[in-house]
Every structure is written in structure tokens, then in C-alpha cells.
Amino acid sequence: xxxxxxxxxxxxxxxxxxxxxxxxxxxxxxxxxxxxxxxxxxxxxxxxxxxxxxxxxxxxxxxxxxxxxxxxxxxxxxxxxxxxxxxxxxxxxxxxxxxxxxxxxxxxxxxxxxxxxxxxxxxxxxxxxxxxxxxxxxxxxxxxxxxxxxxxxxxxxxxxxxxxxxxxxxxxxxxxxxxxxxxxxxxxxxxxxxxxxxxxxxxxxxxxxxxxxxxxxxxxxxxxxxxxxxxxxxxxxxxxxxxxxxxxxxxxxxxxxxxxxxxxxxxxxxxxxxxxxxxxxxxxxxxxxxxxxxxxxxxxxxxxxxxxxxxxxxxxxxxxxxxxxxxxxxxxxxxxxxxxxxxxxxxxxxxxxxxxxxxxxxxxxxxxxxxxxxxxxxxxxxxxxxxxxxxxxxxxxxxxxxxxxxxxxxxxxxxxxxxxxxxxxxxxxxxxxxxxxxxxxxxxxxx
Amino acid sequence: xxxxxxxxxxxxxxxxxxxxxxxxxxxxxxxxxxxxxxxxxxxxxxxxxxxxxxxxxxxxxxxxxxxxxxxxxxxxxxxxxxxxxxxxxxxxxxxxxxxxxxxxxxxxxxxxxxxxxxxxxxxxxxxxxxxxxxxxxxxxxxxxxxxxxxxxxxxxxxxxxxxxxxxxxxxxxxxxxxxxxxxxxxxxxxxxxxxxxxxxxxxxxxxxxxxxxxxxxxxxxxxxxxxxxxxxxxxxxxxxxxxxxxxxxxxxxxxxxxxxxxxxxxxxxxxxxxxxxxxxxxxxxxxxxxxxxxxxxxxxxxxxxxxxxxxxxxxxxxxxxxxxxxxxxxxxxxxxxxxxxxxxxxxxxxxxxxxxxxxxxxxxxxxxxxxxxxxxxxxxxxxxxxxxxxxxxxxxxxxxxxxxxxxxxxxxxxxxxxxxxxxxxxxxxxxxxx
Numbered sequence: 001x002x003x004x005x006x007x008x009x010x011x012x013x014x015x016x017x018x019x020x021x022x023x024x025x026x027x028x029x030x031x032x033x034x035x036x037x038x039x040x041x042x043x044x045x046x047x048x049x050x051x052x053x054x055x056x057x058x059x060x061x062x063x064x065x066x067x068x069x070x071x072x073x074x075x076x077x078x079x080x081x082x083x084x085x086x087x088x089x090x091x092x093x094x095x096x097x098x099x100x101x102x103x104x105x106x107x108x109x110x111x112x113x114x115x116x117x118x119x120x121x122x123x124x125x126x127x128x129x130x131x132x133x134x135x136x137x138x139x140x141x142x143x144x145x146x147x148x149x150x151x152x153x154x155x156x157x158x159x160x161x162x163x164x165x166x167x168x169x170x171x172x173x174x175x176x177x178x179x180x181x182x183x184x185x186x187x188x189x190x191x192x193x194x195x196x197x198x199x200x201x202x203x204x205x206x207x208x209x210x211x212x213x214x215x216x217x218x219x220x221x222x223x224x225x226x227x228x229x230x231x232x233x234x235x236x237x238x239x240x241x242x243x244x245x246x247x248x249x250x251x252x253x254x255x256x257x258x259x260x261x262x263x264x265x266x267x268x269x270x271x272x273x274x275x276x277x278x279x280x281x282x283x284x285x286x287x288x289x290x291x292x293x294x295x296x297x298x299x300x301x302x303x304x305x306x307x308x309x310x311x312x313x314x315x316x317x318x319x320x321x322x323x324x325x326x327x328x329x330x331x332x333x334x335x336x337x338x339x340x341x342x343x344x345x346x347x348x349x350x351x352x353x354x355x356x357x358x359x360x361x362x363x364x365x366x367x368x369x370x371x372x373x374x375x376x377x378x379x380x381x382x383x384x385x386x387x388x389x390x391x392x393x394x395x396x397x398x399x400x401x402x403x404x405x406x407x408x409x410x411x412x413x414x415x416x417x418x419x420x421x422x423x424x425x426x427x428x429x430x431x432x433x434x435x436x437x438x439x440x441x442x443x444x445x446x447x
Numbered sequence: 448x449x450x451x452x453x454x455x456x457x458x459x460x461x462x463x464x465x466x467x468x469x470x471x472x473x474x475x476x477x478x479x480x481x482x483x484x485x486x487x488x489x490x491x492x493x494x495x496x497x498x499x500x501x502x503x504x505x506x507x508x509x510x511x512x513x514x515x516x517x518x519x520x521x522x523x524x525x526x527x528x529x530x531x532x533x534x535x536x537x538x539x540x541x542x543x544x545x546x547x548x549x550x551x552x553x554x555x556x557x558x559x560x561x562x563x564x565x566x567x568x569x570x571x572x573x574x575x576x577x578x579x580x581x582x583x584x585x586x587x588x589x590x591x592x593x594x595x596x597x598x599x600x601x602x603x604x605x606x607x608x609x610x611x612x613x614x615x616x617x618x619x620x621x622x623x624x625x626x627x628x629x630x631x632x633x634x635x636x637x638x639x640x641x642x643x644x645x646x647x648x649x650x651x652x653x654x655x656x657x658x659x660x661x662x663x664x665x666x667x668x669x670x671x672x673x674x675x676x677x678x679x680x681x682x683x684x685x686x687x688x689x690x691x692x693x694x695x696x697x698x699x700x701x702x703x704x705x706x707x708x709x710x711x712x713x714x715x716x717x718x719x720x721x722x723x724x725x726x727x728x729x730x731x732x733x734x735x736x737x738x739x740x741x742x743x744x745x746x747x748x749x750x751x752x753x754x755x756x757x758x759x760x761x762x763x764x765x766x767x768x769x770x771x772x773x774x775x776x777x778x779x780x781x782x783x784x785x786x787x788x789x790x791x792x793x794x795x796x797x798x799x800x801x802x803x804x805x806x807x808x809x810x811x812x813x814x815x816x817x818x819x820x821x822x823x824x825x826x827x828x829x830x831x832x833x834x835x836x837x838x839x840x841x842x843x844x845x846x847x848x849x850x851x852x853x854x855x856x857x858x859x860x861x862x863x864x865x866x867x868x869x870x871x872x873x874x875x876x877x878x879x880x881x
Contacts, residue, residue, distance in 0.1 A: 040515035043840050046798030047814065068515075104795040108841065 008346065008374030009253055009274040013299030019270045022297035023309075024325075026188035027091075027117070035121040039068035041113050045104055050115055053102035055429040056083035060099060064118055076126030077134050079119055082434075084159045085152055087127060087198050088181050089428045091189050094286075096319045098428070127201060137207050138165035143230040143445045146171065148216055151179020152427045153417030154235030154321035155202055156434030157441075161233075164442045169229075170208050173215035177418075179237055180427065183262040186290035187270065188297070196399035217388030226412045231441045234400065234408070234415040237432060238382035238425075244282065249342045257281060257291035259380035264294055276375025279303045280350050281329075282337055283379030286315035289321070291377045292329040303329045304371060308336040308355050308362065315425075338368060340376070349373045384419050396421040406437035414441060449754035450761050451747055453487060453551075455728045456620035456645045456705055458578040459550035460487035462747050464718065467579060467709055467730035468492050468555035468624070471740070473529055475539035482543075485747065486552025490648075490730060493528035493583045494536050496558040496568055500847075501530040507668035509736075510657040512683060522681035522733045523657045525668065527589045528557050533571070535687050541575040553622065557583040557595050560605055562612050569617040579620035582609060582644075584635070585651020587628050587678050597651070600626035603638035610642025617628035622707060625649040627684075631696045632691040640704050647695065648707035648730060650688040652678025663823040681733040685711030689724055696725025696770045713742075715749030722762060723769035784850040784863050785831030786813070787824045793844040798819055800835035800845060808834050823871075826857040 014022070030038060042064040044249060050060040059078050066075035079086035093099075095116035103112030126134075143166045149160045150172035158168045176182050179193045194377060203210065218235065225232050241256040248254055264273050275298040281288050284307035295303045306316055310333050311321060321331060335352040342348060349372040353364040384399045394401045394409035399421035406414040416433025418425050423433070453463040465488035466472050466481055473492040481489055495501055503526055503579055512521030544552045554577045558564035572580060583590075584600030591598040599605045606623060613621045623639035626631060627650040636647050654676050658667040666764050674835040688710020695701050708726025712718050713734040721729050734742055750762075757767050789800065789812075801812040811828035812835060815821060824835075836845040850856060851866030871880050 037516060043799065044803035045796075047820070048798075049796065049820070105795045253737040363692045 010277055011274040012271045013275065014271070016271065018299075023187050023191070023270050025191045026186070029124055030117045030121050032121075035118060036069055038114055038199075039064045039118055042068070043104060049102035049104060050099035050113075053098050054082075055098070055150075055426065056086075056089075056432045056435065058082045058086065058119075059117055063122055064115070067118055067122055072122055072125040073131065073134075075122035079122055080126075080134060083428065083431050084156050085181070085198065085427070085431050086119060086204055087123035088190065088195060089431065090116055090123055091194070092181075092185055094317045094320070094426070097317050109403060127197065130201065133205070135159075135163055135205055137162055137205060140167070140207075140225060141165040141445065143167065144169070144228075145231045145233065145441060145445075146225045146229040147233045147235065148172075148222075149235035149237060149281070149419075150174075150177035150199075150210070150212075150419070151235050151237050151417055152181060153420075153431065153434040153437075154179070154233065155199065155429035156431040157233045157235065157414075157416065157438045158208050158434075159202050159205060160435050160438030161441065162205050163344050164438065166207070166230075166442070166445070168208045169211060171211045171214040171220065172215070173213065173218075175212055177210065177212060179235070182435070183265055184258060184287075185265065186261065186294055187264055188294075189290075212416075215388070217390055218306075221390050222388075222413070223391050226410065230412070230445055232413045233406075233434070233437055233441065234413060234419060235430070236384070236388075236415075236419040237418040238418045239385040241378065241385035242381045242383055244337050244378060244380065246337055246339055249340055249345060249347055251342070251345055251347045252338035253347045253374060254340065254376040255378070257283065257287050257377040258382065260291055260377055261287065261294065264298075270298060273298060275300050276373065277301050278371075278373050279375045281305045281369050281375065281377045281379055282350070282375040283307065283381070284309065284316060285379060285381065286316050286320055288379035289316045289324045289329075291379055293324050293327045295375070295377070296328050300375070304351060305329055305331045306335050306337070306350075306371070307331065307333050310334065322396065332371075334406070335369070336362075336364065338364075341370060347373060347376055350376055382418075404436075406433055407440060449751045449759060450603070451487075451751055451754075453762055455551070455707065456579060456622070458488070458551045458553065458620060459549065461485075461549060462487035462532055462743070463722070463728035463750075464743050464746050465487075465490055465553070465707070465728060465730045466553060466735060467732040468522075468583065469732040469736075470526060471732060471735050475543060478539075478543050479546075481735075481743075482547045482550050482739050483830070485743045485863045486550070486579075486740065487728075487743075490553045490555050490581050490667045491536065491540055491577075493555040493557045493586070494533055494568070494572070495528050496564050497571075498614075500532055502529050503527055503530045504670045506670035510668035510677070512657060512681070519733070519737045520681060521657075521679060521683035522736065523655045523668070523677040523679045524652070525588050525675055525677040526766060528555075528583070528586070528620050532549075533568075537571055537575050540572075540577055542580075544576040549783045551579075552577045553579040553581050555583050555624070557586065557590060560594060560599055560609060565609065565612045566616045569613060569619075571621055572618050575604055577619070579622060579645075580613065580617065581622040581624050581648060582613060583624050583651075584609075585624045585626040585649070587652055588628060588676060597626035597628050600624075600635055600651070601629050606635050606638040607642035610639050610644040612765055614643040620645040622646045622648050623710075624651055626651045627687060627691055628654050632694050633701065633738065636695040636698070636701045636704065640701050643852060646705035646707060646727070647701075649695075650684065650691055650710045652680045653684060653687065655679030680711065681737075682717075683710040684712055685717060685720075689720060692721060693724040693770060693773050697773055713737075715746045718746060718755060719765065720769075722765050723767070724773075725767040725770050727766055778874050779869055781870065781873060782855045782864040782866055782868050784854075785833075785835070785847040786826050786829045786850065787831065787835050788846050788848045789822055789824060789835075790846070791821075791823075792845050793840055793841050794822060795844075796822065797840060798822060799838055799840070803838055804835055804845075806830060828858060830858065833873045858869075 044061045063075040063078040100112040106112035279295040281292040339351040354367040400415040414437040417430035451462040468490040470488045508526045514520045584594030590596040623644040708721030709730040801814045804812045839845045
């Protein structure tokens with residue numbers, strides 16, 4: 001167990017140079033020459049499988065052909081007209097399980113066209129020099145729509161509604177817009193304040209009134225919003241953090257991984273964020289990977305992800321798992337937390353039960369082991385908090401039930417993103433939800 | 448190991464690969480490097496008549512056409528003939544031939560279309576000990592404005608006249624280099640033969656403007672604010688050159704006239720194709736200007752391995768083997784039927800065969816089967832055009848199956864006939880033979 005003379009959590013474990021290196025762009029952009037050569041690898045498929053695999057349906061062969069032809073603005077338009085957050089998605093999409101997995105070059109030579117990096121090339125080039133607006137507003141419709149939650153779903157919906165001529169009020173309970181783009185992503189995935197730059201650009205279309213620090217159920221109420229607007233879109237995300245189901249100490253060293261990630265994103269410098277020497281991350285998703293890798297990059301010596309099933313069941317993709325391992329994180333499978341090991345109110349470790357599948361069910365094998373830890377990050381998923389809705393929308397499996405276009409059981413209310421039932425909790429999917437709901441709202445309002 | 452040694456017009460070289468008359472053969476230092484790398488011979492860059500040297504531009508002389516991955520597929524130049532004094536060139540040619548007696552050294556010439564000019568230069572050239580002369584009747588830029596180069600090559604009477612002078616004033620073999628900037632290549636070739644030329648070489652470069660700089664609105668390549676058309680060469684011209692070589696090879700009037708094949712040769716395969724269509728040897732320029740002289744080693748090795756594999760003992764055995772396969776369209780067997788076949792194990796599902804057939808051909812490839820992406824030939828629609836196989840990115844994925852006599856052509860509902868029947872006898876031909 002850790003020596004009582006050494007503070008378990010400490011900020012500033014590394015030199016400034018180490019922090020700068022560790023939190024630089026994790027996947028640096030392609031140079032123009034690299035992008036040109038890569039773009040020329042695209043076969044310009046018919047009814048392209050990559051486009052089919054893209055939740056927002058970006059016409060990928062078209063944008064890649066435009067890069068190859070030196071028409072970067074045209075490439076950016078092709079991306080952004082389907083996915084207004086195409087810049088962020090170029091950074092965070094798990095392309096290896098979406099477009100790039102479908103790429104016929106993947107079939108042919110196990111080496112897909114690097115679509116994500118090309119998308120970044122096009123969008124970076126555009127944002128560096130936007131020129132005349134790509135998108136303009138239609139004539140005012142006279143209709144007013146409230147969008148609650150300025151994460152990927154809400155931003156996408158608000159932008160499309162504004163384009164279509166509706167007046168949008170965009171609410172968010174946080175001081176900054178962006179939702180998970182601003183608070184939930186690993187710092188090295190979106191460097192140089194890209195998330196806010198992208199949002200500033202998105203809002204520049206006009207017609208979107210922003211109300212930050214407005215919390216649903218506290219500062220405004222859904223029934224009133226629905227009454228006072230022609231339609232409401234809910235992009236509320238998942239505010240609740242799942243609990244481990246075991247007794248947890250009050251020690252700040254045992255915390256939700258999402259809070260740790262958000263603190264790091266919002267910190268003026270990573271040197272300000274304390275991290276343990278031995279960190280255990282419990283969970284198997286991208287949040288677990290982001291928290292574990294960033295713990296390492298903050299200077300933790302031993303970081304272990306513990307997941308109760310095997311690698312194939314992890315919602316973090318194979319690439320994400322390898323990324324963690326490359327960064328010195330070890331991943332233990334088939335173990336579930338049994339007990340927090342605590343002394344004097346301080347976390348000293350976690351006792352895990354080994355698990356196995358028995359008759360199709362995950363059960364404890366009866367064997368246990370302890371992992372020492374001075375910091376425990378919980379990343380076993382988040383849950384939708386329905387209470388702020390204040391009125392009764394039909395839920396399914398704890399999330400808002402909608403039709404394919406996002407319309408809820410209330411005829412004036414649509415929902416999208418992680419709060420909507422049936423999704424895969426992907427940024428790109430949230431963008432699509434927002435877009436599709438905006439189109440549906442527009443259709444209904446004009447009917 | 449196959450014997451690559453070559454004897455073209457009695458000019459011996461250890462392999463059939465010569466560097467064409469062009470910038471790579473302009474100077475002693477270049478030619479030495481070429482021979483050290485293994486080139487079988489060179490055609491020295493064109494000499495002009497004695498007098499004030501030619502002046503070249505001091506700006507862009509070259510421009511390329513690039514394919515994906517920045518490969519040069521086309522190339523153009525506006526360089527004139529040698530801009531060094533005649534004496535300098537002759538002295539260097541003499542030294543090179545002395546030091547490399549077993550390599551072929553042919554000298555390209557271009558002087559005004561006057562008997563005296565040819566009479567004056569030929570003895571000087573012959574005196575160097577070189578192996579032959581090539582008459583540059585092909586250069587399409589600059590010199591043609593002065594009545595030389597392609598200006599001569601476009602007038603068969605001039606070709607015949609000059610060839611005759613040359614045969615009169617030198618004992619060296621005379622090769623006439625032909626311009627492709629002409630309607631029918633057979634006429635200049637016949638004229639060269641009529642004038643007594645020992646061989647023709649072709650093709651020289653094609654009139655070309657490589658592009659336009661859209662910001663300055665200037666053609667490319669440009670010298671300052673202006674440009675001038677140049678000579679086009681490189682892989683993109685190979686099909687044009689092959690056709691012209693074959694036209695001469697199968698023309699009864701010139702059959703048997705030795706041909707030195709030129710035009711976009713980059714690989715041993717390209718060279719073998721020229722040889723198969725009647726070239727006794729080949730000349731290369733663009734590939735060397737793109738990759739350097741070392742490529743000759745790959746040309747030699749590839750050709751030798753191919754010959755070993757196919758059982759050819761000498762290059763000569765391959766010359767013209769494919770010529771009989773070229774006929775006029777009206778001789779093609781209209782009873783021959785092919786159908787495209789897609790190898791489903793190789794197919795990567797890009798769907799390009801489908802969309803191009805759908806958009807631009809015969810709607811003969813389906814895109815869906817049992818609700819899934821799947822590309823398959825519809826034999827009822829397929830005319831065997833080869834478009835799909837030509838554009839498929841996967842080697843060997845789409846092949847053309849020949850229907851055998853007696854098999855059903857699902858498109859026409861007819862059984863394939865074993866009879867050969869061409870257009871001359873086709874019932875739809877109003878002018879068919881009785």
C-alpha cells in the first residue's frame with residue numbers, strides 16, 4: 001500500500017515540456033502532400049460503402065475527389081452540409097468501425113483510405129480561411145424553436161433550423177456550449193480550442209439566440225418551452241453517472257471519469273490537474289480509455305483499465321484499446337469491482353472478483369484479486385436523468401423514446417443525441433439526430 | 448539467359464535499348480553515364496549545320512502531365528536541337544565511339560532542305576566513326592518554323608529527296624525519324640523507303656500544349672508571359688506510337704523496312720510490345736528523363752526473363768509476331784461473342800463497373816442481389832465491350848469469357864456460330880460482297 005508520506009494525488013508531476021508533448025494533437029493532421037496522395041487512393045465508388053456507413057451520410061468520395069482536385073472549399077461544403085460538426089467528427093469519430101471499415105480499400109489491401117484524416121484536412125483548410133459563408137439562412141419563417149442542450153445534437157439541430165429560416169433559442173446549463181465536445185473529449189483529441197472555434201463558426205449563420213447557464217427544470221420548464229415555442233428539441237445528453245453498486249468512500253480520489261476528463265479539458269494547464277500514482281479505471285468504453293490514457297499523460301505510473309468482460313465486448317474500439325496500450329495503460333478483462341479498499345477515508349485500492357460467462361450469463365468465478373490504487377476512476381457508463389423534464393415523455397430503457405425522426409410522445413417535442421433511445425452514443429450520430437429532427441420540425445411547421 | 452544482343456541495320460549493340468536523340472544524349476558526359484549504366488546505344492542529340500550555334504530559351508523547356516500519385520504519364524518539351532558548336536559535338540562523338548566501340552552510336556541530323564547542306568555535314572559526321580545517321584524529320588517545334596524537322600517530315604516528297612541525298616553522300620546506314628503530326632503515317636514511311644533509307648524510326652513528338660496556368664491565364668510551359676506548342680511524349684503517347692509502327696509494319700509497300708520503335712517506352716513490357724509490332728529495336732527518352740539511366744537495367748532484365756520464360760532465343764525472333772493480329776475493322780469476326788465475368792472472390796464491391804455500365808454503356812451489371820450489395824453481369828444485356836474490365840481497380844477481377852460455338856448468347860437468343868463472318872459479308876452491309 002502506498003506510503004502515507006507521499007501524497008496520493010498530486011498535480012504538476014511532469015515538466016512543462018512533458019505536458020506540452022503529452023497533450024499535443026494525438027493524431028496530427030496530414031500535410032497537404034500527404035492529403036493529396038491519400039485522396040488519390042480513393043476509388044470513387046458507386047453508392048459508396050463509406051457513405052452508407054457514415055451516420056450523417058457524408059458523400060465521402062465526392063469530398064475526397066475535391067481534395068484531390070485542389071477544391072478544398074468544395075470538399076468542406078460536401079462534409080459540412082451533411083455534418084455541420086464535421087471538423088470535430090474528423091477528430092473523434094471511430095472511423096475504424098464506421099467509414100474506414102467499409103472502405104473497399106480495406107477489403108482489398110487491409111489499408112482503408114484514411115477518410116477521417118482527409119475530412120480533417122478539408123475542414124481545417126476551410127476553417128483556416130472560411131471566406132464567404134458556406135451556408136446562409138432562408139427567409140424568416142416566423143416560427144420559433146427552442147433547442148435545449150448545446151451538445152452535438154443540439155448544435156446540429158439549431159444550425160439546420162436556422163438555415164431553414166426558423167428563429168432558434170439555444171439553451172445549455174453549462175457556461176460553455178459544446179456539451180461533450182467541450183467537456184467530454186480527451187484534451188489531445190481537440191487541441192487549440194477547436195471546439196469553441198467550431199461553435200463560433202456554427203453560430204455565425206445567425207438566427208440562434210444562445211442562453212448558456214440555463215438549466216432545464218431550474219431556469220426554464222419544458223411545458224412552458226413547449227407552450228411558448230412552435231417546437232422544442234431536446235439534446236440533453238446523459239447527466240447521470242452509473243454507480244458501481246458497491247460502497248464508495250467520500251474520498252475525492254474515487255470519482256467519475258467524466259468529471260476528471262472535464263476538469264482536464266477546462267484546466268488552464270494540465271499541470272493544474274492532480275492525478276494518482278496508481279490509477280484504476282473501471283469500465284470498457286471510450287470514456288475509460290480517455291481517462292486512463294490522460295492519467296498516464298499526467299504522470300501516473302501505473303494505470304489499469306479493468307473491464308468485466310472480454311476485449312470484443314468493450315465499446316472502445318480495437319484502435320482505442322491499442323491506443324491505450326500504446327500509452328502504457330494495461331487492460332485487465334473479466335473482473336468486476338467487489339469492494340473499495342479504504343483506510344482512514346482514503347482509497348488504497350480495489351478488490352475485484354474474476355468473472356466468467358456461465359450458461360450465457362456473466363458471473364463471478366469466486367476468485368478475487370486486489371489492485372492498489374490511489375485514484376479510482378469510474379467509467380461504467382452514464383444514464384439519462386428524466387427528472388428535469390418535469391412532464392411525462394415516454395421513455396424506453398430509461399431514455400426518451402422517439403420515432404425515426406426524433407419526435408417524442410409529445411407532438412411539439414423532438415429529442416436526439418445520447419438522451420434518445422436506440423443510439424450508439426456517438427458524436428456523429430448525435431449530429432445526425434439533430435439534423436434529421438430539424439428537417440422533421442421544419443416539415444411539420446410548414447405543413 | 449536470353450541473348451539480348453541486337454543488330455539493327457548491321458549496327459551492333461549489346462541490347463536493343465537505345466537512348467533517343469534528345470537532351471539525355473546531348474553531351475559526352477551524359478552519354479558516358481548512359482553507357483556506364485548499360486544502354487545499348489544512343490542516338491546523339493540532333494546536330495545542325497556549322498555556323499552560329501542554336502539558341503535555346505532560358506526558361507521552362509519541359510512540362511509534365513501527371514497521373515495519380517504524381518507519376519509522369521505525359522511530357523512535353525520545346526528544346527531545339529543541340530545548342531553547342533558542331534565541332535564540339537563531333538569531337539565528343541569520336542571520343543565516345545573510340546571508348547565504347549561495342550555500343551551503338553547513331554548521330555541525328557537536321558540541316559536545311561538543300562543538297563549542299565547535307566553534302567557538307569555527312570562526311571564530317573561519318574569521319575567520327577559513328578555507326579549511322581538518323582534524319583530528324585520529326586521535331587515539331589521551333590525548327591519546323593525554319594523549314595526543318597517536321598516541316599520536312601510532313602511532305603513525303605521532301606523525305607524522299609533528302610533520304611536520297613543522304614544515301615548519296617554517306618556510306619552510313621540512314622534512318623529517317625518520322626513525325627506523327629500527319630494524317631497517314633504510311634506515306635512518309637513509303638517516301639523514306641523510296642528515297643533509299645535503310646530504316647524508319649518513330650514516333651517523334653506530338654504537337655501539344657500541356658495546360659493553362661489558370662491564375663496567370665498563360666499556357667504551360669511558358670517562357671515569361673508566352674509559351675509555344677511543344678513536342679509531346681511519354682507513356683500517354685505509346686498507343687499512338689504502337690499504331691503507327693504497326694501501320695508501317697503491315698503496309699505491303701513498306702513491309703520488311705526496319706523500324707526503330709519510339710514512344711513512351713518505360714518498361715520491358717512496353718519495349719516487347721513495340722518489338723512484337725515490328726520494331727527491330729527501341730529508343731527511350733522520357734523514362735530516362737523521369738527516372739535516370741539506371742532503368743535500362745530493369746528493361747534488360749525484364750525482357751531477358753520474359754524471353755527465357757517464353758522460349759525466345761533472341762530479340763529478332765520476336766520482331767513482328769503480333770503484326771498479323773492487326774487487321775482492318777471490316778475483317779473482324781462479327782460472330783465472335785464475349786461476356787464479362789466478375790470474380791466474386793476478388794471483387795471489392797466498389798461498384799464502378801455497375802455505374803459506368805449503367806450510365807455509359809449497356810446496363811449489363813446489376814448492383815444488388817437478395818437485398819445486398821452485389822455486382823453481377825447480366826448476360827442478357829452484356830455486349831462484351833470490356834469497359835468494366837478496363838476500369839476495374841482490381842487486377843483479374845473482371846475477365847471476358849469467350850462463348851464457344853454452339854453456346855447460347857443470352858442477349859440475342861442465338862447460338863454462337865462457328866463460322867467466321869465479317870462486315871464485308873454481313874447482311875446489314877449494303878455494299879456486301881455477293
